Amino acid sequence: MRKFLFFVLFSCLVFFSCNFTPGNKDKCVVGKKVEIIRYDKVLNEYVEFNSFSALQKMNTEYLLETKYLIEDVLRLGQVNDDKINEKLKVFYSDSTLRKLSADALAKYSDMSEVEKGFSRGFRKLKKEVPSFKIPRVYSQVSALNESVVVGDSLLGFSIDKYMGEDYPLYKQYFYDYQLKSMKPERILPDCFNFYLQSEYPLPEQGKGRLIDVMIHLGTIHYIVSKILDYKTLGEELDYTKDEEAWCDHNRKNIWEYILQNGHLNSTDPMLLRKYMKPAPHTAFFGDNSPMMVGTWMGMQIVDSYMKSHKEMSLKELLEITDYSKMLADARFNP
Incomplete structure (x- = not known):
């Protein structure tokens, strides 16, 4: 697996009108609506209600998303640690994070416009570059850490980093020039930019000039x-x-x-x-x-x-x- 990349301010699976299982991945029809997997909602269900079914999804259907969040975004430990699930729940139970999560989920209760943008962008990319790999796309709450997460055919974005430059909590942690990019309109360009950079990195023959x-x-x-x-x-x-x-x-x-x-x-x-x-x-x-x-x-x-x-x-x-x-x-x- 290619080493995944994380980007801060600069820095869910994607389905094409089909249900994803290991056996039917190739049956997805490129060109139809992209549906963003709401990993943020699944995590919130686990934290808020101690839902066993939500935790089961996090550790089976969304294992990579959970691994990246725990090990690389939050750096809470290893995903297979015995007490990591409880540690994750305690972390997100912080009162400030509960407010941030609630605000983010309320703001992004409807992701249809973002999905349309992803659909158009990937459709055009696939037309221009037939071999282009369409990633699985998911949304998360990263506790104001990475805005975009890129892995091997995996693309995640943090809705809590795109609440709008006037969101009150931001002013405690970010400079004015950073706030400019923390708005919904920057989700698509950020995601496409960093995913393309992961697919087409700076050539090794380049001297970094x-x-x-x-x-x-x-x-x-x-x-x-x-x-x-x-x-x-x-x-x-x-x-x-x-x-x-x-x-x-x-x-x-x-x-x-x-x-x-x-x-x-x-x-x-x-x-x-x-x-x-x-x-x-x-x-x-x-x-x-x-x-x-x-x-x-x-x-x-x-x-x-x-x-x-x-x-x-x-x-x-x-x-x-x-x-x-x-x-x-x-x-x-x-």
């Missing part, structure tokens, strides 16, 4: 913008109109700054973080700049490349590993 990371993440975000029908590339990054206008206005200056300072081939982790990771702003460009300008610039390079390679499919784009050549072929002229 800024240009490699920019184009790799730029490719993933570019594809997500297409499959989720965002009007602009900046919208996929959740930029405001003012932030996107700032990037457009300073496009040439940003690129010249990167080149003149020799950042393009830098492998300095701190430098890469300043360009690529969520923050109040992008440190090199002042307080008025949005976060993740490096990712936005990577998307611009990919967009330029695709405009000069109109015959290229998204499948072929995902399979590119030579980012230096891609940059040269993009005819990028900001």
Whole structure:
């Protein structure tokens, strides 16, 4: 099994009109409605009512979801520990967590719109990349830990991390720039971005240079913008109109700054973080700049490349590993 990944703010099974059992998995019809398995409800039933049937489901039907939650998200111990079930119940019985769980379950009592978004996105991905593996998708309450969990053909998201930036409890634990992404509209782009990153990791031949990371993440975000029908590339990054206008206005200056300072081939982790990771702003460009300008610039390079390679499919784009050549072929002229 491929090593699973967890993402915080950046970072249930999926059914296609069929019931899942080990014997009928291949009978699912791709293209129909995606149903999100409500692991969050099953866990709540166990914690709230000490339900044996809920616990049985957690340890049989949803064994991987339970294992990831206990061992890797909450780090409470091993899933096969003798007293782990009681430890899990005690953990979620905390009064603050009970309130958070209740609020999250109330807010997401109806998941139909999210299911439609997953259905459209996976349908488009499967059309573009026939070999693409559709994951099992489930929702959970992670006690404000990981937003998205990615495993081998498994994709989970934490509804308690998408309560809306004005949710009162958040202000005790998160900075304002983090709150911006903690809203329902970010579930789909976060899930598709991180699942695609798990399926198409940064190529091993890449040296971890800024240009490699920019184009790799730029490719993933570019594809997500297409499959989720965002009007602009900046919208996929959740930029405001003012932030996107700032990037457009300073496009040439940003690129010249990167080149003149020799950042393009830098492998300095701190430098890469300043360009690529969520923050109040992008440190090199002042307080008025949005976060993740490096990712936005990577998307611009990919967009330029695709405009000069109109015959290229998204499948072929995902399979590119030579980012230096891609940059040269993009005819990028900001």
